[in-house]
Amino acid sequence: METKTKDFKYVYDKPEALVDKVTHYCPGCGHGIVHKLLAEVIDELGVREKAIIVAPVGCSVLIYDYMNFDGCEASHGRAPAVATGLKRVNPDSIVVAYQGDGDLLAIGTGEAIHAANRGENITTIFINNAIYGMTGGQMAPTTMEKQITATTPYGRDPMDVGFPIRGCELLNTLERPVFIERCSIYDFKNTLKTKKAIKKGIKNQIEGRGYSFIEVLSTCPTNWGMKPQEAANWVKDTMVPYYPLGNFRDN
């Protein structure tokens, strides 16, 4: 065919900031999508040489293996504290704290809130998949009401363990954060919005404006016991009504 000999250009190519290897994530895991969006943004802003990713404890604990720039591992929940140190010592670097829901809203709530309250010039990407993925699907602070997990076999009872915590609303009561947005990756359109939010968060950091917080409603098909597309629909139908998408602050 004649068309096959034609020149072509890439509409979509692998970002340079992403290492070309098979990840350890389950099929359909939201982490893969967010890693890719972050890598694209780092490439587009041309900050790969200056970027440092702070890996959390959770499924994304090996994120520095998949990113083609510097990384640092933090203890469970302490990613904002490690990111604070890295940023204060290297003010020119671009520090991204990548955290899950157990990391940011359970064991690391104090660190997350105080880093935001100090207005550290870092970007936090918060992956909310409503469950502890790495340890086998236990209840997280963000687990939905009546959601069945390994530790809530009859569904989460808010009268016993409380209601899910809304991270964006919590941080929105503080004065210093400059950018707070909740987005999702359950479909194509929202994935593009997520990329836009991450880009804005990292741009804020380059301009030295202060703390940016991006919450991403993600999926965990394996621990939810669903197919990846069903999991995406579950985010849309169950999580989005409780965790409304949108921008909370953009100073």
Added chain:
Amino acid sequence: MRGKPIIDTAKCKGCELCNDVCPVNIMAMSDTFNKQGVQYAVCIDEEKCTTCGACAIICPDMVIKVIKYEQG
């Protein structure tokens, strides 16, 4: 033919997200299995591809690249 997706079948984990996201429904799963033991994504009609890149953006495993042929 405007372009087509290029699929790295060995890396595909068979999550099927690309099948649902494609606006012209040309992504499907293969009948055979790759080395990871899963049915991988295939493009069943490259002529219809609009090169929108939706499959590539939604793919969690960086399996799909999309190319567009230059005009003329």
